Amino acid sequence: MTASQALQLSLTCHNIPFSFKQACNTIEEIACIRGQIDHPVLLNEIAECLNDVLRAISIGVCDGVKLKLTRLGG
Numbered sequence: 001m002t003a004s005q006a007l008q009l010s011l012t013c014h015n016i017p018f019s020f021k022q023a024c025n026t027i028e029e030i031a032c033i034r035g036q037i038d039h040p041v042l043l044n045e046i047a048e049c050l051n052d053v054l055r056a057i058s059i060g061v062c063d064g065v066k067l068k069l070t071r072l073g074g
Helices: 003-012 027-036 050-058
Strands: 041-043
Touching (some): 003 027, 027 041, 027 050
16 A cells, blocks of 8 residues: 555544554655544554664654564475
């Protein structure tokens, strides 16, 4: 989803409670719209390492992180 699509969805559905699971393709794109959307944002695949998560938290991009823990990866 592009940043403009995520923003439009949040504004159009502002009375409907939901969370974005990775609202955009990059942390930078989410940062551009984060202040304009009311819905919580969860990071998913774009958080590839601990530094990505810490950076996203430090710039206020996400409300949470969706982790998938697996024994063998994948």
